[in-house]
Amino acid sequence: MDEHLDELARLVDTAGAEVVGRITQQIQSPTPGFLIGEGKVEEVRLACAERNATLVIFDEELTPTQGANLERELKVRVMDRAEVILDIFSTRARSHEAKLQVELAQLEYMLPRLTRMWTHLSRIRGGIGLRGPGETQLETDRRMIRKKIQGLREKLRGVERHRATVRDGRESMLDVALVGYTNAGKSSLLRALSGEHDIVVEDRLFATLDTLTRVVDIGEGYRARVTDTVGFIRKLPHQLVASFRATLEEAREADVLLHVVDASHPGWEDQMRVVEDVLDELDLSEKPVIPVFNKIDLLVDAVGLAARAREVHPDAVLATTMRTDGLAALKKALRALARKERPVITVRVPAADGARLAEMYRVGEVLGRSSQDGTEELTIRLEDWQAERLEREGVEVRRESDRQRSRATG
Ligand SMILES: Nc1nc2c(ncn2[C@@H]2O[C@H](COP(=O)(O)OP(=O)(O)OP(=O)(O)O)[C@@H](O)[C@H]2O)c(=O)[nH]1
Numbered sequence: 001m002d003e004h005l006d007e008l009a010r011l012v013d014t015a016g017a018e019v020v021g022r023i024t025q026q027i028q029s030p031t032p033g034f035l036i037g038e039g040k041v042e043e044v045r046l047a048c049a050e051r052n053a054t055l056v057i058f059d060e061e062l063t064p065t066q067g068a069n070l071e072r073e074l075k076v077r078v079m080d081r082a083e084v085i086l087d088i089f090s091t092r093a094r095s096h097e098a099k100l101q102v103e104l105a106q107l108e109y110m111l112p113r114l115t116r117m118w119t120h121l122s123r124i125r126g127g128i129g130l131r132g133p134g135e136t137q138l139e140t141d142r143r144m145i146r147k148k149i150q151g152l153r154e155k156l157r158g159v160e161r162h163r164a165t166v167r168d169g170r171e172s173m174l175d176v177a178l179v180g181y182t183n184a185g186k187s188s189l190l191r192a193l194s195g196e197h198d199i200v201v202e203d204r205l206f207a208t209l210d211t212l213t214r215v216v217d218i219g220e221g222y223r224a225r226v227t228d229t230v231g232f233i234r235k236l237p238h239q240l241v242a243s244f245r246a247t248l249e250e251a252r253e254a255d256v257l258l259h260v261v262d263a264s265h266p267g268w269e270d271q272m273r274v275v276e277d278v279l280d281e282l283d284l285s286e287k288p289v290i291p292v293f294n295k296i297d298l299l300v301d302a303v304g305l306a307a308r309a310r311e312v313h314p315d316a317v318l319a320t321t322m323r324t325d326g327l328a329a330l331k332k333a334l335r336a337l338a339r340k341e342r343p344v345i346t347v348r349v350p351a352a353d354g355a356r357l358a359e360m361y362r363v364g365e366v367l368g369r370s371s372q373d374g375t376e377e378l379t380i381r382l383e384d385w386q387a388e389r390l391e392r393e394g395v396e397v398r399r400e401s402d403r404q405r406s407r408a409t410g
């Protein structure tokens with residue numbers, strides 16, 4: 001419980017508020033009116049008065065009724081964890097797409113809580129004032145919000161279509177998506193792999209809200225397309241999960257998901273489960289996943305963790321972005337995957353073209369070689385994009401599929 005509340009405190013801090021007290025209660029079953037017991041409500045009210053608190057945040061989800069009742073009794077603004085997360089997302093969204101997604105999630109969260117949120121809404125609409133709405137006004141607002149939700153959904157479908165078109169036009173290579181709990185080090189990994197220092201890395205929750213894709217060199221002539229995604233968290237509002245589908249489409253199209261885990265966090269096993277649940281909610285649980293245990297530089301017992309990691313998954317990889325060789329194992333694992341994707345082709349190169357021949361050994365894995373009339377014929381494992389490049393440069397390339405086709409047609 002303390003760990004959950006510590007995390008909530010970090011969220012609150014990120015959202016820009018200051019924690020002045022914590023109150024907990026163990027309850028067998030939540031009361032429908034207030035979630036907590038009525039005596040506890042009184043305790044919270046007194047604590048607020050004592051410490052001049054202007055906001056009460058619940059770690060558990062509140063129903064619209066509970067939220068309204070609590071606000072009435074406590075006479076301060078009441079939020080639940082979901083609303084705090086939505087708040088953070090809305091202030092951190094930068095790209096057009098992320099903004100659309102967050103707005104959609106907020107409106108969907110707001111719709112059943114409209115009476116309570118009306119003061120908020122009037123601010124968004126441009127200072128109608130703090131006067132409470134009448135029933136007609138509420139109905140008008142509901143209609144307006146539903147229309148807005150519709151509009152946002154349509155816009156997001158447009159974004160999704162655009163993304164699909166872009167994806168279709170890309171070179172084929174190993175596609176990797178980084179997923180994981182927030183602050184696990186996903187962006188740091190992409191930064192270390194790509195060497196791009198302007199990728200945002202921060203010791204705070206939800207530093208990344210946009211997907212970012214980079215083609216990275218994973219050694220031995222292999223490349224992979226790696227996508228960084230938004231982090232997950234316990235009790236992520238389902239409205240957010242739903243509206244971030246367009247962004248997470250990249251993960252759906254990936255050949256493999258790297259599940260980045262902060263191995264130095266005492267609760268990493270819980271965090272892994274949370275991520276697995278969200279992946280499930282996004283229908284991504286069937287994707288091949290490799291866990292990447294990151295931040296191993298912070299571990300006292302790295303050997304113990306390595307053993308646990310293998311129990312979790314036989315192909316689990318240990319990593320750290322703090323040492324230059326910290327990603328060697330990860331790159332190796334990616335190369336193994338890329339190799340599987342790499343088709344065997346035949347190229348013909350003039351025997352006199354030493355530079356080109358040497359290049360073949362560098363960019364691909366040469367499996368066989370024979371010479372005939374001043375031409376070298378190489379059987380080679382080569383990524384598609386490399387083969388296409390060679391063709392553009394005038395090298396004769398024959399693919400397995402070409403050969404099958406010519407056999408079929410005689
Ligand atoms: N000690 C140590 N710190 C790391 C390592 N990798 C990342 N960090 C730190 O962990 C924090 C979070 O890193 P990010 O890369 O922003 O994490 P993220 O998973 O992208 O987080 P969100 O975008 O918020 O979901 C930063 O302060 C990083 O410097 C590592 O291998 N070792």
Ligand SMILES: [Mg+2]
Nearest residue numbers: 186187207208
């Ligand atoms: Mg990030």
